[in-house]
Amino acid sequence: MSRGARWAALAVGLLVLATAFPFYWTVVASLTPEARLFQAPSLVPTGLVLDHYRALFVERAFWVPIRNSLVVAGCTTVFSVFVGSLCAYALARLRFRGKVPLLGLVLAVSMFPQISVVSPLFLLLRSLRLIDTYPGLILPYLTFALPLTVWLLVGFFRQLPAELEEAAMVDGAGRLRAFREVIVPVAVPGLAATAILTFVYSWNEFLFALSFTLGPERQTVPVAIALFRGQYQVPWGQVLAAAIVATAPVAALVLAFQRRIVQGLTAGAVKG
Amino acid sequence: MATIRFEGVQKTYPNGHVAARGLDLAVADGEFVVLVGPSGCGKSTALRMLAGLETPTAGRIFIGDHDVTAVPPQERDVAMVFQSYALYPHMTVRANMGFGLRMRGAPPDRIAARVAEVAQALGLEMVLDRKPGQLSGGQRQRVALGRAIAREPQVFLFDEPLSNLDTKLRVETRAELARLHRRLRATIVYVTHDQEEAMTLGDRVVVMHDGVIEQAAPPMEVYRRPATLFVAGFVGSPEMNLLPQPDGTLMGVRPQDLTVIPSGTGELEGIVDVVEPRGSEQLLYVRTGPDGARELRVIAPPDLAIAPEQAVGLRLDPARLHRFDASTGRRVN
Amino acid sequence: MVLPAVGTILLIALFPLVWTVWESLHLHDLRMPWLGRPFIGLDNYIEALGDERFREALVHTLAFTVASVTLELTLGCVLALAMNRAFRGRGLVRAAILVPWAIPTVVAALIWRFMFDGDSGIVNAALAWLGVDPPVWFVDRLAAWVPVVLGDVWKETPFVALLLLAGLQGIDASLYEAARIDGASAWRQFRHITLPLLKPALLVALIFRTRDAFRVFDLVYVMTGGGPGTATEPIALYTFTSLLQNLRFGYGSALSVLVFLVAFLLALGYIRVVGADLTGERR
Numbered sequence: 001m002s003r004g005a006r007w008a009a010l011a012v013g014l015l016v017l018a019t020a021f022p023f024y025w026t027v028v029a030s031l032t033p034e035a036r037l038f039q040a041p042s043l044v045p046t047g048l049v050l051d052h053y054r055a056l057f058v059e060r061a062f063w064v065p066i067r068n069s070l071v072v073a074g075c076t077t078v079f080s081v082f083v084g085s086l087c088a089y090a091l092a093r094l095r096f097r098g099k100v101p102l103l104g105l106v107l108a109v110s111m112f113p114q115i116s117v118v119s120p121l122f123l124l125l126r127s128l129r130l131i132d133t134y135p136g137l138i139l140p141y142l143t144f145a146l147p148l149t150v151w152l153l154v155g156f157f158r159q160l161p162a163e164l165e166e167a168a169m170v171d172g173a174g175r176l177r178a179f180r181e182v183i184v185p186v187a188v189p190g191l192a193a194t195a196i197l198t199f200v201y202s203w204n205e206f207l208f209a210l211s212f213t214l215g216p217e218r219q220t221v222p223v224a225i226a227l228f229r230g231q232y233q234v235p236w237g238q239v240l241a242a243a244i245v246a247t248a249p250v251a252a253l254v255l256a257f258q259r260r261i262v263q264g265l266t267a268g269a270v271k272g
Numbered sequence: 273m274a275t276i277r278f279e280g281v282q283k284t285y286p287n288g289h290v291a292a293r294g295l296d297l298a299v300a301d302g303e304f305v306v307l308v309g310p311s312g313c314g315k316s317t318a319l320r321m322l323a324g325l326e327t328p329t330a331g332r333i334f335i336g337d338h339d340v341t342a343v344p345p346q347e348r349d350v351a352m353v354f355q356s357y358a359l360y361p362h363m364t365v366r367a368n369m370g371f372g373l374r375m376r377g378a379p380p381d382r383i384a385a386r387v388a389e390v391a392q393a394l395g396l397e398m399v400l401d402r403k404p405g406q407l408s409g410g411q412r413q414r415v416a417l418g419r420a421i422a423r424e425p426q427v428f429l430f431d432e433p434l435s436n437l438d439t440k441l442r443v444e445t446r447a448e449l450a451r452l453h454r455r456l457r458a459t460i461v462y463v464t465h466d467q468e469e470a471m472t473l474g475d476r477v478v479v480m481h482d483g484v485i486e487q488a489a490p491p492m493e494v495y496r497r498p499a500t501l502f503v504a505g506f507v508g509s510p511e512m513n514l515l516p517q518p519d520g521t522l523m524g525v526r527p528q529d530l531t532v533i534p535s536g537t538g539e540l541e542g543i544v545d546v547v548e549p550r551g552s553e554q555l556l557y558v559r560t561g562p563d564g565a566r567e568l569r570v571i572a573p574p575d576l577a578i579a580p581e582q583a584v585g586l587r588l589d590p591a592r593l594h595r596f597d598a599s600t601g602r603r604v605n
Numbered sequence: 606m607v608l609p610a611v612g613t614i615l616l617i618a619l620f621p622l623v624w625t626v627w628e629s630l631h632l633h634d635l636r637m638p639w640l641g642r643p644f645i646g647l648d649n650y651i652e653a654l655g656d657e658r659f660r661e662a663l664v665h666t667l668a669f670t671v672a673s674v675t676l677e678l679t680l681g682c683v684l685a686l687a688m689n690r691a692f693r694g695r696g697l698v699r700a701a702i703l704v705p706w707a708i709p710t711v712v713a714a715l716i717w718r719f720m721f722d723g724d725s726g727i728v729n730a731a732l733a734w735l736g737v738d739p740p741v742w743f744v745d746r747l748a749a750w751v752p753v754v755l756g757d758v759w760k761e762t763p764f765v766a767l768l769l770l771a772g773l774q775g776i777d778a779s780l781y782e783a784a785r786i787d788g789a790s791a792w793r794q795f796r797h798i799t800l801p802l803l804k805p806a807l808l809v810a811l812i813f814r815t816r817d818a819f820r821v822f823d824l825v826y827v828m829t830g831g832g833p834g835t836a837t838e839p840i841a842l843y844t845f846t847s848l849l850q851n852l853r854f855g856y857g858s859a860l861s862v863l864v865f866l867v868a869f870l871l872a873l874g875y876i877r878v879v880g881a882d883l884t885g886e887r888r
Contacts, residue, residue, distance in 0.1 A: 011686075025719075115848075116861040117622060246712050259696060
């Protein structure tokens with residue numbers, strides 16, 4: 001190996017280690033019995049137990065937040081990909097005035113700090129009696145999910161050759177039908193990447209979930225974990241077990257679809 | 273089958289670019305018309321307006337006797353073969369070819385029968401269940417063709433369909449298309465930038481330049497009596513020689529219509545500059561004029577003994593001379 | 606086709622923002638409803654500028670932003686350069702480093718909080734093993750920033766690295782070959798070819814990360830709660846506290862607007878940089 005390549009391998013190796021170690025440590029801790037958690041830690045674990053995981057589901061009914069997160073993230077993703085793809089397609093293909101400012105608006109909205117819209121949304125949801133409900137989270141989530149899907153999909157649709165729809169139209173399909181029959185099947189990779197990203201962002205969201213839910217019945221996973229309270233101290237064993245459980249689905253998604261995700265992210269950001 | 277008519281069709285894009293200026297053209301039922309010209313001359317725009325993919329800024333377009341100017345493409349009953357074929361990548365060849373019929377609500381058994389029929393005519397029976405990504409370039413071209421034929425439309429539109437093929441395949445497919453036209457008796461509008469293709473395929477050739485139709489006539493007429501300077505220079509290879517005359521006109525003579533004769537006996541005198549042997553003929557570049565400033569292209573027989581720096585005479589055939597007004601570019605003889 | 610998406614966005618995003626601005630011009634304390642909701646103009650903003658806790662939060666946020674963005678860009682650049690050389694398992698590496706970015710910030714905060722924990726934390730154990738006396742991380746006003754910054758860097762660097770990697774891969778390899786033939790050293794090549802051509806990607810990464818670092822909330826809330834006291838409190842957290850804990854809606858709205866203005870200016874900068882590509886380079 002050339003000298004440059006050796007440096008590169010070293011750097012990468014170190015950074016991967018730095019990335020993975022915290023996870024390793026967390027997994028080990030989550031499998032360590034409570035008593036031993038507060039002693040001096042050792043790198044190589046012994047005597048691992050599943051106590052914490054069991055407690056999570058038996059004592060704390062952790063499946064409730066998981067259910068809530070799945071519902072909220074799932075619905076947000078489905079709705080925003082569906083509506084967003086139509087919007088993105090129109091922006092990418094159809095000719096009408098005000099396209100660029102509209103795109104700019106979409107981008108600008110996605111940049112709103114969430115904290116800036118929390119209070120009015122809170123009051124709005126409260127007046128609609130949507131606090132602590134599923135729609136009460138899905139609607140606010142759309143404020144970042146919709147711009148995200150539109151932004152990602154516009155870039156993606158632009159890359160598809162225009163002749164596909166033209167051929168379909170000449171063959172007798174109207175715009176909408178051409179979209180459904182020809183564009184959507186071809187766009188599946190882009191749609192999938194967008195859906196995954198939207199799901200991940202929705203699953204991880206914290207501020208809105210914290211602000212717009214009141215009790216364990218509707219809290220999502222990030223909120224539930226953050227609010228774990230022990231009698232005297234933070235129950236680290238269970239907290240970390242919950243952390244792993246919260247992480248597992250997104251980590252799996254990312255590992256499986258990393259190439260698509262990266263394509264989606266960087267295509268939108270760098271090439272525009 | 274149907275006739276086509278362009279009446280005063282104009283297309284100006286929002287950025288100001290004028291792609292078509294006052295196009296007037298009538299295509300007869302069953303005619304094979306080729307729109308030819310350099311890049312940017314407006315031929316593709318004209319085709320796309322005919323398909324309905326672009327709307328004219330002014331003027332009207334008729335297919336049959338219907339004014340289709342504002343009619344969307346899906347209601348026009350035209351079929352188009354794109355330069356890139358535009359095959360639906362996620363569908364099988366069978367589904368691709370049946371798509372148009374399916375869109376028009378034909379019953380499935382009729383679709384299946386028609387697709388099988390067309391596939392057999394084009395030699396595609398073996399690949400009906402493959403996807404476009406698994407086919408060769410030539411096969412894909414045939415599928416694009418099949419997709420158009422299966423629909424039995426009023427008009428066929430071709431947008432430079434041969435430009436993605438290698439030379440051998442191109443020549444073969446050209447013959448196929450001619451045969452197809454004879455068999456289907458279809459009205460075809462065909463766009464190409466290759467003047468040789470235009471001349472061999474079309475019943476009539478429409479030479480376009482800068483959004484305007486320079487001449488619309490059968491190939492031989494376009495060759496023998498080009499209507500404008502542009503057509504004279506565009507059609508025919510090598511390019512026609514143009515000689516300015518004292519009366520403000522330009523005299524045009526094709527390289528093929530100049531005969532090499534011994535020096536001192538012809539209407540023109542010159543010195544040979546370059547000799548290009550081409551197998552069936554020789555292309556000579558001959559310097560003439562008071563200070564050898566003018567260069568003429570001459571086609572000579574392959575066995576003529578000729579070398580650079582040789583002095584030669586050139587004879588013109590008076591029946592093959594062309595004269596153009598230098599300012600308007602129009603033919604005057 | 607465009608209407609449903611745009612309509613939803615306008616309703617759910619634009620409207621609340623306008624509302625927030627309007628609210629910021631009023632006195633609105635939900636704990637004291639008898640005071641009503643009188644219009645007080647820019648008084649909230651004046652109070653904010655004079656509020657020492659607000660000024661401190663601003664300083665905290667700026668310091669945090671500078672520290673984390675610098676680290677993330679540098680490390681991200683190194684990582685991107687290293688990953689640019691094709692090697693086997695690159696896809697796996699990319700996936701591996703992407704995981705921290707994908708997990709909830711809450712989880713990242715907890716993981717790092719645990720590692721820095723006084724008794725059972727691995728960090729203290731490691732420092733002790735090296736013979737270094739560690740500070741009490743979450744009690745020391747300055748030291749509390751270390752796990753916060755590290756946690757953010759750990760989570761966000763992969764995104765920066767991937768962004769820069771994409772930028773690197775867009776650089777024509779033949780440029781380096783020409784430079785090598787011309788006798789340029791590796792450092793020279795980096796300075797004169799890589800860096801200039803990477804500028805657009807660097808800019809994008811810079812703007813994205815600055816904007817997000819400025820809005821940091823989840824990480825701090827879970828890891829330190831803004832503590833000890835208010836030593837690690839960023840602006841977003843102070844705004845949140847004013848709004849939903851102190852229920853001072855008018856004041857909190859004013860703080861929100863201020864945060865928004867900064868983020869918006871950065872967004873404008875972003876649009877300026879990338880917007881040229883949006884309208885210019887059309888396919």
